[in-house]
Amino acid sequence: MFKNRFIYFVLHIVMWIGYTALPLLNAFQNDSARSRVNPYTNTTYWLYVSVSSIVLFYVNSEVLFAKIYKKQPIRYFLGVVALILVLLWGRFFVRITFVGSDINKSLFYVNAFIQYLYVFGISASYCFFSDYQKQQEIQRENENERLKSELSFLRSQISPHFMFNLMNSLVSLNRKKSDMVEPVLLKMSDxxxxxxxxxxxxxxxxxxxxxxxxxxxxxxxxxxxxxxxIEFEVNNSGSSKSIEPMLLIPFVENAFKHGVGMIENPFIRVELDANESELKFKVSNKFSNDKKEIKDGASGIGLNNVKRRLELLYPKQYELAVSESDNLYTTDLKLKFK
Structure with a gap:
């Protein structure tokens, strides 16, 4: 934020140096054909024109536009007109007082008004552009907050869903192998x-x-x-990389959810291959086409969850393919590391 403000400050300084220097460069050119004295050779007049232009620019951008334009646009335009008229009157007073009274009033006011109108146009453009940038920033912040809230909700769904599956595992184990309950509880604690x-x-x-x-x-x-x-194969040569926590477990949960039960010779294979640039994660399981097999109402929460998380966290950085062939269900994830 400080860096951006400093850059804006420097740009404004450079802009005003260039703007105020142009009349001086033109005034001190050697032009013998000129019959009139250039008023910008007078320091007081040049200083007034420069300062009044700066006043018009920032009073419009920081006061009139910022505080009045959106609430009372008519009052804003009346304020701009009044400000320009005051600056024109002051400019005329300085001109006849410090430069001389030999002046074409109509031409003077036309030229001065066009110059101030030019400054106002730049100021108004700057205001609209800055306002657009602020609105875009607010929109991005709101979108980020919305995505954070959605992501937090998606993460919060994982724990109850996973706990539900773990408790089912523990109940099943308790019925079959009661002597294994304690070591399994320790594993669950991890x-x-x-x-x-x-x-x-x-x-x-x-x-x-x-x-x-x-x-x-x-x-x-x-x-x-x-x-x-059950097969689990890991080739993790990219262990220095980091990912979203609990991003991969829903794929494995889904395999156990649908890969066991009324299935002959159930088979589940999990493959993970990672390097410094990419993660490949593949989960395969046999499934049954028997519609009589009924899954609980929580089925599918995990995969829908992780798909949405991938969209939020890794846009255009992942490929997810799901296929069914010969009673084999396969999810294949390719993820590019940030």
Whole structure:
């Protein structure tokens, strides 16, 4: 912000130096054909013209336009006219007092009015442009706040949805292998610690996200045992990179949600390949076309959630492909690191 203000300040100084210097450069040109004395050779007159132009510019931009134009446009234009008339009268007084009374009044007022009108035009253009820039900035801020609120809501959906699935896993495990409940609870505590303390960070290391996925998959292996063929392959050569927390887990959750149950020889494969510029994440699972199989009402929350988060956080930086072939459901994500 300070840098922008400084740049504007310097630009204004340069503009006024150039504007006020032009009459002087013209006044001191050696032109023997001139029959009249150029009034700008008089320091007092030149100073008044320069200062009055600056006054017109900033009184219009900082007072009249900023405080009156939008509320009372007629009063604004009357104020501008009154200001120009006062400056014209003062300019005429300085002209006849310090330069001389040998003057064509009509031509003087026309020339002076055109000059002030020119300054007013630049000032008004500056006002409209600045106002447009401010409105655009406000709009961007509002949009950012809206996106932050939406993103916060999307993130908040993950925890309850994930907890719902975890509790189902724990209940199932308790019925089948009660001796494994304690180690699984410890594993769940690691997952919950990640969700509570790192979920709200803007970015986390890819290495931590991979560890989180690994813990989740290990938990599912304990739950299903040999019933489900689970593969998890990681090639993380881009561990120094960071991503949105809990961005990948919904794909894996979805695979376990729809890849087990009334399915013969269920199979789930998770592949992650990352380098310094790109992340490739692929999840495949078998699925059943049997419409008699009923999923709970929470089905689909995870994937819809993550799709929206990708749109918000990685616009034009990702490719997401979903395919179904030979009872195999595959989600393929390619994400370019920022």
């Amino acid at each position: 997952l919950l610690r990640y969700m509570l303390y790192e979920k709200d960070d803007k970015r986390i290391s890819l290495e931590n996200e991979v560890k989180y996925l690994s813990n989740y998959i290990d938990l599912q292996k304990v739950r299903f045992g040999d019933y489900v063929n």
